[in-house]
Amino acid sequence: MSEVVPKLRIKDLGITYVEQNGRRTEAVRDVSIDVMDKPGLGEIIVLLGPSGCGKSTILKSVAGLLRPTTGEILLDGKKIQSVGPDRGMVFQAYTSFGWLTVRENVEYGLRLRGVPKSERHERSKRYLKSVGLEEFADHYPKDLSGGMKQRVAIARTLINKPRVVLMDEPFGALDPYTRWEMQGLLLDASRTEDNTIVFVTHDVSEAVYLGDSVYVLSSRPARVLYRVDVPFFEVRDIGLKSSSEFRAIEKTLLEMLYAPVSQPA
Ligand SMILES: Nc1ncnc2c1ncn2[C@@H]1O[C@H](COP(=O)(O)OP(=O)(O)OP(=O)(O)O)[C@@H](O)[C@H]1O
Ligand SMILES: [Mg+2]
Incomplete structure (x- = not known):
């Protein structure tokens, strides 16, 4: 039986920066994420983790800007070696x-x-x-x-x-109202474009609002602690964020982020 190839496969990814003076910083350890294709459906995968944990590092390696130290990243089964038109990146700046x-x-x-x-x-x-x-x-x-x-x-x-859009905290510098507007715009775009968006944030509310699934990362070196599938919200209006269902998922994610966890899942 042939195996179904994930659209995006991050496999045992590890990244250690080595500076010119020899100093080593392990930013990412053993991160594995599989994203299957959902034809005709846009999908948003959120990487949620504390500041400095290694989120941008993961995204840059998917973009092909950074080479993995260990492991590999595959797009449609093909190893990512460099930047390419099949991936687009929106930076924080x-x-x-x-x-x-x-x-x-x-x-x-x-x-x-x-x-x-x-x-x-x-x-x-x-x-x-x-x-x-x-x-x-x-x-x-x-x-x-x-x-x-x-x-x-x-x-x-x-x-x-691009088949995969990488977004690195793109709304971090915006005021809350503009941020809310931009999140709506992104959801609309995701529905019409049929792509996979990998969205990085450290904002729990943004993660729940945008994500189809949320990967909770540990502090540096980033490891995947949990994966949470967010239920589909039929109506995403201003009231949603204060609804009990929305709040409950926020609470779950907050506890996962800040509870002392020694062993990643
Ligand atoms: N070019 C580099 N050389 C050496 N160390 C680096 C380099 N880039 C990042 N780092 C280190 O790797 C770690 C992870 O950085 P990264 O930028 O991936 O974190 P982040 O999760 O995106 O943080 P933030 O939420 O603040 O954007 C940090 O300790 C950082 O200092
Ligand atoms: Mg970053």
Whole structure:
């Protein structure tokens, strides 16, 4: 019988940084995560862990920016060796190109791939509309608020239709209301794009709101302590976060994060 190949497989991943002076920092230890494909359905996997535990390190290695010290990462059964168009990353810092307009930023990946101008315009128009920035297409990033800049980053990543989108605390610097709006926008995008989003956060409420499943990580070196499947919330409105069902999952995750655990699951 042939084995079903996971869409994304992180297998026994270990990462130790070795600095020039020889100092070693073990950031990730024995992390294994399998994400199966759900055709026609977007999926959000959340990595939840304390600050400095190794979350960005895991994400960068999936992006192909960092080489695993031990273990391996496979996309559709193929080992990840470098960055590639099948993965897109949204960083915590605002990373738009300042010398390009919003539209040019969003079209950047398409231009690199030689997509003709008319098609680029048609597609960027659609993506700018979906993130509510149609009117700002000809502005430069410096004229935008933090939330708007992150919307540019999201549109710029999604327009390339990567199979896996890596998001490293993208809303961490936003005020609570904008953050809430951006989370809604991401959920909408996830439903329409049929991709897998690996979303890093240390915010428990954000993890429950966005995640289909949440992996709770230990403090450094990051290990997977628990995996929690979040039930599907039919209505995700402003009242959801104060509902008893939502609060109960938050409480479970908080206890997992902060209870003294000696043995990872
Ligand atoms: N380039 C590097 N060289 C050496 N050590 C590093 C490097 N990058 C990260 N580290 C160390 O690895 C550990 C994990 O860092 P990482 O950035 O992955 O944590 P994080 O979970 O993303 O934290 P935060 O929530 O604060 O963003 C930290 O102790 C950090 O100091
Ligand atoms: Mg980080």
